[in-house]
Amino acid sequence: MVKGLAAAAAILMTAMAVGTMTAPLAHAAPAGDGASPRTATPDEQSSFFDWYNATHQQTTSLLRPQFTVKKEGGRKGKRLVTAIVDGPAVRAVLPLCRQPRTLFDLDPRAPKAARWTERTPAQTLVWIEHQRQCGAQPDTPILLHAPLAEMDMLMLLQQHPTVLGNARLLMAGNSACAPSRSRGYRLTGLDRAKDGLPVLVFENDIAGEARVSVRRSRNELQPWAVVCAPPR
Template identity: 70%
Template sequence: MRRMMWMMAAMMTNARAAPVTTATDKEQASFFEYYSGAHATGGLLRPQFAVTTVKGKRHVMATVDGPAQRATLPLCRQPRTVFDYDPKAPKDKRWSERAPLQLVWYSQQPQCGAQPETPIRLLAPLPEMEILTLIQQHPTLLNNARLLMAGNTSCAPSRSRGYRLTALDRAKDGLPVLVFENAVDEEARIAVRRSRNELVAWSAECASAGDSRQKKR
């Protein structure tokens, strides 16, 4: 009996200590009120809420995706807007809007339809044909970049991990960049250049994906 009571007490303690992983009803209501006052929804609004911990502090975000549109075949585009919540700000200023973002993905379906599980973020303007080529060739470019990663101290420990393409960007020197993330929240940025008629991996940089996202905010 005593053991059972101890186990129940431990479970209650763990439940109290468990972090909140979604926005509260009050926070969600606050977002709907803010959004309806600042935007014409034009239909049913279905934001996605996420809660993260940034430097030990709870951070709430809301994401709203617009309609997907067909770009250069077989490329799809979709606008995305992210909003940040500040509970200490005045009531009418608790939500702030980041710069709009574009999502892209490869689809051979007649209509773009629903986005895939991991759409690709477009972090810098790139020509549509270049976007399409980078998406199509990213597995080969990643494999070719592993030798570059082996020679980079920030990339070497994780060069053999599995990565997925999460974004496209442009480096300061103008080269297109493939942004990959792995299962342990590490990011690899592979710059690509054209050699004759082929794309080749040119350089590699690695960091924590969380740190990289914070720099871009």
């Protein structure tokens, strides 16, 4: 009896093992494509270095350029390649730093000597740095859209969180701004309004824009007007 049960158990285990070995394997879930952000091709980058070295021979060094690629008018539009070159950062009024930025656009159909075109005027980036030297550029430098006095730039950078908080009250009464008044915003630029007032340029978390002009009251900046634009 015992031998019979042992034999039956052995047969059952063998059958289970065979069934396991012959059962179809489940397909693994597809992995993410892990695609990296679009950038210039190696040939396009090499083309820029060749052109830059040939046309900027008086430049002692070339900082590591960044390349951006966009599609004009959507995914099927013309491919637009831009090279971004940042110059050395310099100390302005303490603790303000400023840095020149130049953009170059690629025309792949142009002759080799004229394939890249420098945009004018050059841009300027600003940020606050409390160390003795300006050092490395921060992750989110601020773009200077119009000339401003250095002390004005410093006050705008230092007080922009307070100005933004107070400006949300103005947004509530503006039909273009009200829907996005509670969204998160970050400072992206400094500008000057048509009436001459300094402007803080903010971008929200859905790529919408808010431009807040300010007036100075003693040592404090107060929001004066706000203009909002929908996501680009």
